[in-house]
Amino acid sequence: MDSTTGFRHIPEATVSRLPLYLRSLLEFTEQRVATVSSERLASVAGVNAAKVRKDLSYLGSYGTRGVGYDVEYLVRRIQEQLGLDQDWRVAIAGLGNLGRALVNYRGFGERRFSVEALFDADAAKVGTEINGVVIQGTEDIERTVRERDLSIGIIATPAGSAQDVAERLVEGGVTGILNFAPAVLTVPDHVRVRKVDLSIELQILAFYVSGTVTEDV
Amino acid sequence: MDSTTGFRHIPEATVSRLPLYLRSLLEFTEQRVATVSSERLASVAGVNAAKVRKDLSYLGSYGTRGVGYDVEYLVRRIQEQLGLDQDWRVAIAGLGNLGRALVNYRGFGERRFSVEALFDADAAKVGTEINGVVIQGTEDIERTVRERDLSIGIIATPAGSAQDVAERLVEGGVTGILNFAPAVLTVPDHVRVRKVDLSIELQILAFYVSGTVTEDV
DNA sequence: CTCTGTGAAAATGTTCACAGCG
DNA sequence: CGCTGTGAACATTTTCACAGAG
Numbered sequence: 133m134d135s136t137t138g139f140r141h142i143p144e145a146t147v148s149r150l151p152l153y154l155r156s157l158l159e160f161t162e163q164r165v166a167t168v169s170s171e172r173l174a175s176v177a178g179v180n181a182a183k184v185r186k187d188l189s190y191l192g193s194y195g196t197r198g199v200g201y202d203v204e205y206l207v208r209r210i211q212e213q214l215g216l217d218q219d220w221r222v223a224i225a226g227l228g229n230l231g232r233a234l235v236n237y238r239g240f241g242e243r244r245f246s247v248e249a250l251f252d253a254d255a256a257k258v259g260t261e262i263n264g265v266v267i268q269g270t271e272d273i274e275r276t277v278r279e280r281d282l283s284i285g286i287i288a289t290p291a292g293s294a295q296d297v298a299e300r301l302v303e304g305g306v307t308g309i310l311n312f313a314p315a316v317l318t319v320p321d322h323v324r325v326r327k328v329d330l331s332i333e334l335q336i337l338a339f340y341v342s343g344t345v346t347e348d349v
Numbered sequence: 350m351d352s353t354t355g356f357r358h359i360p361e362a363t364v365s366r367l368p369l370y371l372r373s374l375l376e377f378t379e380q381r382v383a384t385v386s387s388e389r390l391a392s393v394a395g396v397n398a399a400k401v402r403k404d405l406s407y408l409g410s411y412g413t414r415g416v417g418y419d420v421e422y423l424v425r426r427i428q429e430q431l432g433l434d435q436d437w438r439v440a441i442a443g444l445g446n447l448g449r450a451l452v453n454y455r456g457f458g459e460r461r462f463s464v465e466a467l468f469d470a471d472a473a474k475v476g477t478e479i480n481g482v483v484i485q486g487t488e489d490i491e492r493t494v495r496e497r498d499l500s501i502g503i504i505a506t507p508a509g510s511a512q513d514v515a516e517r518l519v520e521g522g523v524t525g526i527l528n529f530a531p532a533v534l535t536v537p538d539h540v541r542v543r544k545v546d547l548s549i550e551l552q553i554l555a556f557y558v559s560g561t562v563t564e565d566v
Numbered sequence: 567c568t569c570t571g572t573g574a575a576a577a578t579g580t581t582c583a584c585a586g587c588g
Numbered sequence: 589c590g591c592t593g594t595g596a597a598c599a600t601t602t603t604c605a606c607a608g609a610g
Contacts, residue, residue: 215559239548331456342432
């Protein structure tokens with residue numbers, strides 16, 4: 133209905149699958165596959181075909197009946213929806229093992245995300261460089277985030293510092309936070325937080341594995 | 350109804366919140382808080398009170414009306430449900446930056462998870478040690494997983510090797526996999542997979558942040 | 567009188583099944 | 589025909605609201 137940019141309320145569940153479709157479609161691109169059916173895309177993305185069709189229908193009717201979806205065109209549409217047609221400047225706070233791994237993570241740069249600032253509370257780390265970016269103290273977060281116009285912050289600090297860091301990031305103008313610290317963050321409504329908690333994931337897994345010899349589901 | 354061990358079908362959504370409640374409750378324990386209301390627990394866990402009560406009701410009726418929940422007792426009940434009253438022996442495959450970070454991750458050892466084997470395809474890494482555990486080649490996965498009776502595998506390899514590694518882990522007897530590789534894994538029905546994809550999380554965040562100046566939700 | 571436990575309502579998400587476009 | 593797009597059925601999850609236990 134609205135065609136061009138991004139309205140049409142896309143359900144959260146759909147949004148969270150779009151990056152998955154995107155990745156699958158990019159694989160098709162590499163293999164020079166020009167067109168895919170919902171069936172084929174679904175099997176690569178690990179979901180079912182009805183879901184793919186329903187999800188894609190929220191972006192508009194871009195498929196061709198009897199044929200499928202044009203891979204290249206659909207890639208562009210999804211990238212557009214996800215806001216991947218622009219660059220994202222991110223800050224990473226907390227440079228322990230995980231933080232360092234994130235700085236070097238290829239998956240970020242490959243997309244349109246670039247790490248533009250690093251912060252750590254440890255004075256011994258401040259001033260050192262990782263990947264050409266100098267680590268600053270956490271007291272510099274607000275100013276640097278504002279000056280460099282960063283819009284996303286990644287928190288990989290210990291739980292105890294996470295809320296403080298989050299507030300500084302928000303104060304600096306960040307509107308999205310990816311939180312790896314095992315802590316619940318309180319932020320203003322206009323800021324979006326997503327959390328990734330490794331130990332929680334393992335515990336969930338433990339639940340299902342201990343329902344031993346499969347309790348199905 | 351069944352009281353003791355773990356039946357009563359607990360909804361997936363609830364299961365994924367139990368570790369969160371557990372963490373919150375452990376904080377209360379440290380602060381020597383003996384009893385919490387659903388309201389208080391909810392606020393620490395970052396959810397709402399109705400959800401806490403509904404979730405906990407699936408474990409049985411362990412609260413006291415007019416008072417709340419006994420922290421220590423509830424901790425034990427949840428740990429029991431999650432299978433955290435036993436030790437979990439895990440293998441990690443793929444020792445790039447992320448894999449190394451995982452080996453050193455405190456959050457694992459703190460719970461009942463212990464890293465008992467490490468695998469990497471890179472011959473230069475094989476034979477070296479991290480945290481006292483020797484890295485083995487991926488061809489050793491099946492045997493070692495079986496010999497050491499490991500039940501959970503963590504995959505932090507590049508996407509291209511993930512499926513192969515998964516098959517070896519499963520062949521060795523693992524029944525739960527935590528997958529950090531940006532790839533969809535195909536495994537037998539009795540094996541549970543949970544995936545954590547950093548770049549997908551960032552892309553989801555980008556969607557909501559680019560619905561700039563908040564499209565709400 | 568407070569706070570749990572829970573039916574019932576509302577919202578969200580998934581699957582089915584098929585009309586109809588290309 | 590084959591495959592999309594989508595209403596409608598079904599399933600799961602969340603929220604409401606309140607009876608009643610302590």
